[in-house]
Amino acid sequence: MKIQLALDRMTIPEAIETVKEAEHYIDLIEVGTSLIKEFGVDSISEIKKEFPLKPVLADMKTFDNAAYEFTIAFDAGADMATVMGAAPLVTIETCLQVAEEKRKEVMIDLLNVTPEQMKRLLTYQSAVFCEHVSKDEQESGSKTKQNKGRLPVDRLALAGGIAFSSLPLAADKDPEIIIVGSAITKAENIQEAAKQIYTALQTIKTGENV
Numbered sequence: 320m321k322i323q324l325a326l327d328r329m330t331i332p333e334a335i336e337t338v339k340e341a342e343h344y345i346d347l348i349e350v351g352t353s354l355i356k357e358f359g360v361d362s363i364s365e366i367k368k369e370f371p372l373k374p375v376l377a378d379m380k381t382f383d384n385a386a387y388e389f390t391i392a393f394d395a396g397a398d399m400a401t402v403m404g405a406a407p408l409v410t411i412e413t414c415l416q417v418a419e420e421k422r423k424e425v426m427i428d429l430l431n432v433t434p435e436q437m438k439r440l441l442t443y444q445s446a447v448f449c450e451h452v453s454k455d456e457q458e459s460g461s462k463t464k465q466n467k468g469r470l471p472v473d474r475l476a477l478a479g480g481i482a483f484s485s486l487p488l489a490a491d492k493d494p495e496i497i498i499v500g501s502a503i504t505k506a507e508n509i510q511e512a513a514k515q516i517y518t519a520l521q522t523i524k525t526g527e528n529v
């Protein structure tokens with residue numbers, strides 16, 4: 320299980336400082352949608368330039384115009400980019416094709432995906448499937464928990480409001496990637512928060528109680 324640090328609602332210099340604090344305790348860096356929307360793909364290239372050895376995910380949340388959006392994300396230095404699972408299948412297939420050509424990876428964001436759509440997505444097993452509780456759902460309290468049960472996918476990621484207290488529940492699904500944003504980035508002590516989550520995950524992996 321890897322930890323992906325999601326960087327949202329901050330400037331590029333703040334994002335770089337945040338990663339410097341947390342870098343020993345995280346496996347992947349996510350350049351959040353909010354950074355990409357506010358500062359463009361420079362947010363991807365500047366963060367990749369600063370941390371060339373860490374895999375970088377660009378949270379593009381692509382819904383259309385797949386070849387263009389995935390090409391600019393990968394050319395800016397992203398190692399993986401996101402496409403929405405509710406998008407037309409041709410969009411998802413184009414993302415997979417661009418990623419294959421450039422030897423990069425795709426994460427499919429399952430936000431608002433219906434069971435019917437999910438069945439169709441299961442053919443794309445090279446992708447990472449991200450179960451995502453959205454920021455708006457988190458903030459409205461309408462749906463604050465991950466679904467129960469594990470999706471029949473090879474590569475699973477979990478995102479949305481995951482914190483130290485909800486780690487055991489998330490880890491129970493044995494995801495490849497656990498995405499943590501605010502619980503680290505908005506903590507008073509970023510390094511301590513990242514270390515606490517990293518240590519808890521190590522403990523869970525070795526089968527001890529947290």
Ligand SMILES: O=C(CO)[C@H](O)[C@H](O)COP(=O)(O)O
Binds near residue numbers: 327351479480481500
């Ligand atoms: O995709 C996102 C927002 O759309 C974030 O990456 C995801 O929600 C993780 O951040 P947090 O832990 O703060 O919820």
